[in-house]
Amino acid sequence: MNKTENQILVIFGASGDLTARKLVPALFNLHQADQLPDNFIVLGASRSDMTDSAFRKKVVSESTYLKGKLEGLSDEGIKNFANKFFYEDLGGSYDTDYSRLRKRVEDLKNKYQTSGNIIYYLSTPPTLYETIAHNLAEAGMNTQNNGWKRLIVEKPFGYSLDTAKQLNTGLQKFFKEDQIYRIDHYLGKETVQNLLITRFANSIFEPLWNRNYIHHVEITNAESVGVEKRGGYYDTSGALRDMFQNHLLQIVSLIVMEPPISDAPEDIRNEKVKALKSLRVMKTDKELFDNTIRAQYTKSVIDGQEVKGYREEEGVNKDSTTETFAAIKFFVDNWRWKDTPFYVRTAKRMPTKATEVVIHFKTPHHQIFQESGLDSKDNKLVIRIQPDEGILLKFGVKVPGQGFKVERANLDFYYSSLAETHVMDAYERLLLDAMQGDATLYARADEVEAAWEFVDPILKYWSSGKDVRMYGYAAGVWGPENSHELIEGIGEWRNPGPNLTDDPGFCVIC
Numbered sequence: 284m285n286k287t288e289n290q291i292l293v294i295f296g297a298s299g300d301l302t303a304r305k306l307v308p309a310l311f312n313l314h315q316a317d318q319l320p321d322n323f324i325v326l327g328a329s330r331s332d333m334t335d336s337a338f339r340k341k342v343v344s345e346s347t348y349l350k351g352k353l354e355g356l357s358d359e360g361i362k363n364f365a366n367k368f369f370y371e372d373l374g375g376s377y378d379t380d381y382s383r384l385r386k387r388v389e390d391l392k393n394k395y396q397t398s399g400n401i402i403y404y405l406s407t408p409p410t411l412y413e414t415i416a417h418n419l420a421e422a423g424m425n426t427q428n429n430g431w432k433r434l435i436v437e438k439p440f441g442y443s444l445d446t447a448k449q450l451n452t453g454l455q456k457f458f459k460e461d462q463i464y465r466i467d468h469y470l471g472k473e474t475v476q477n478l479l480i481t482r483f484a485n486s487i488f489e490p491l492w493n494r495n496y497i498h499h500v501e502i503t504n505a506e507s508v509g510v511e512k513r514g515g516y517y518d519t520s521g522a523l524r525d526m527f528q529n530h531l532l533q534i535v536s537l538i539v540m541e542p543p544i545s546d547a548p549e550d551i552r553n554e555k556v557k558a559l560k561s562l563r564v565m566k567t568d569k570e571l572f573d574n575t576i577r578a579q580y581t582k583s584v585i586d587g588q589e590v591k592g593y594r595e596e597e598g599v600n601k602d603s604t605t606e607t608f609a610a611i612k613f614f615v616d617n618w619r620w621k622d623t624p625f626y627v628r629t630a631k632r633m634p635t636k637a638t639e640v641v642i643h644f645k646t647p648h649h650q651i652f653q654e655s656g657l658d659s660k661d662n663k664l665v666i667r668i669q670p671d672e673g674i675l676l677k678f679g680v681k682v683p684g685q686g687f688k689v690e691r692a693n694l695d696f697y698y699s700s701l702a703e704t705h706v707m708d709a710y711e712r713l714l715l716d717a718m719q720g721d722a723t724l725y726a727r728a729d730e731v732e733a734a735w736e737f738v739d740p741i742l743k744y745w746s747s748g749k750d751v752r753m754y755g756y757a758a759g760v761w762g763p764e765n766s767h768e769l770i771e772g773i774g775e776w777r778n779p780g781p782n783l784t785d786d787p788g789f790c791v792i793c
């Protein structure tokens with residue numbers, strides 16, 4: 284593990300939602316776990332006019348998560364944390380001369396002996412990323428002659444392949460690639476990282492991890508919430524950009540990749556890029572029609588409460604064609620995965636919140652126990668990303684008694700059973716990694732572009748008007764009925780329950 288050196292964290296857009304909901308709680312946990320460096324401060328930078336003390340008040344009062352935690356702390360303890368926060372307003376615009384900001388950073392550095400190590404966290408609308416990088420460089424704040432400088436960039440990394448490339452080129456004009464940390468909070472999840480351990484630290488799974496033994500791979504990312512207060516943003520994004528291009532393709536890359544030669548960041552990232560480049564890009568309208576499905580949730584009643592349809596949500600266009608459900612079938616063109624179908628779906632307003640990867644194994648090639656009633660659906664490895672994180676292996680066992688009747692059985696592991704271990708929140712883990720200069724769990728430019736190469740044709744096809752299918756599904760069900768068409772002949776979608784071992788349903792309207 285690298286050492287966490289003294290440093291300053293400068294957050295651009297510090298008056299916003301992400302800072303309050305994710306960054307401050309992550310910093311608080313690191314503070315409580317004594318994992319922040321001895322000399323460490325946070326400098327918020329935004330257009331809003333605020334004093335240090337107003338920012339500190341905001342920091343401790345805005346996060347509902349923090350409130351619960353702060354209740355157990357003395358005033359001294361709260362102050363101890365809050366006093367690490369400072370604020371500098373940028374004079375009304377991010378596109379301005381940063382010499383005042385530079386002076387403030389210098390003063391704080393000298394006063395608090397933080398050294399010249401600085402992380403710049405871009406938590407503003409993405410249209411400002413390049414502007415901020417440019418202005419930091421103009422003010423000489425990107426130079427590394429008196430301490431390292433790192434730039435953390437929030438998603439979305441572009442809106443399409445072209446804009447992602449433009450963003451990468453734009454940022455790389457001012458910061459070297461090894462200074463740029465593109466955050467994808469799914470990579471900060473323990474269960475996502477555990478995909479590497481499951482595959483490469485055990486000898487029992489990897490020999491089976493290929494087309495010879497795996498029938499198909501299924502990933503479900505279900506959220507029970509709708510678009511909440513982010514309708515304006517979501518309507519310009521949609522499920523494919525919001526979840527699939529980044530988080531879910533990151534998971535796919537960890538399932539598909541070849542073993543890296545070591546756990547060094549570049550060895551792992553090189554293999555992930557190769558994996559993403561091997562996804563078969565859909566080219567023809569027929570392929571795109573046959574292998575993609577999109578839908579929007581419509582109004583419904585859930586647990587006796589009326590729930591708005593997507594087009595009625597605040598900030599959403601009344602005629603919106605933005606998808607809140609996306610299901611994609613694809614193949615991976617390489618030696619390991621030839622002809623093995625992958626099914627990935629993501630959606631808002633589903634019956635439960637659950638993300639899981641299901642590896643469906645093939646039926647034994649010679650069926651000896653004809654009357655077992657078991658088939659290809661019965662050997663599965665379920666890797667539960669969240670919630671009730673864990674792993675479930677489903678297999679057949681003999682029913683005691685005469686003959687050879689086979690019954691389904693489970694072997695399970697729950698993260699909650701590691702009671703002694705504090706499972707870090709994703710942002711907590713990722714922030715600490717960036718502070719220590721470990722980019723393993725951050726996305727590299729070519730990785731992001733490879734993901735866009737795959738997604739771009741789907742988005743273009745959907746917006747071309749050639750595929751007029753935009754299904755509806757009542758909020759609170761497992762997506763549109765037609766989504767089974769994608770997986771028909773191969774199996775059925777496995778609809779996860781709130782808990783790992785809940786027996787899932789396979790129907791859509793349930």
Ligand SMILES: NC(=O)C1=CN([C@@H]2O[C@H](COP(=O)(O)OP(=O)(O)OC[C@H]3O[C@@H](n4cnc5c(N)ncnc54)[C@H](OP(=O)(O)O)[C@@H]3O)[C@@H](O)[C@H]2O)C=CC1
Pocket residue numbers: 295296297298299300301302304329330331405406407408409437438439
């Ligand atoms: N919130 C979340 O859960 C997630 C957010 N992200 C990404 O993180 C970044 C920040 O998100 P979030 O904090 O939610 O965003 P907010 O809309 O809350 O904006 C953050 C801050 O950016 C500043 N800002 C500058 N120009 C504008 C503008 N034109 N419109 C709105 N705000 C502006 C504002 O501060 P001021 O006016 O003081 O300058 C605002 O407080 C975005 O890129 C988002 O995509 C990624 C994943 C999840």
Ligand SMILES: O=C1O[C@H](COP(=O)(O)O)[C@@H](O)[C@H](O)[C@H]1O
Pocket residue numbers: 468506525526
């Ligand atoms: O990045 C995003 O992720 C959240 C889901 O994150 P999770 O950790 O709760 O699974 C999603 O709600 C949001 O729309 C998206 O922007």
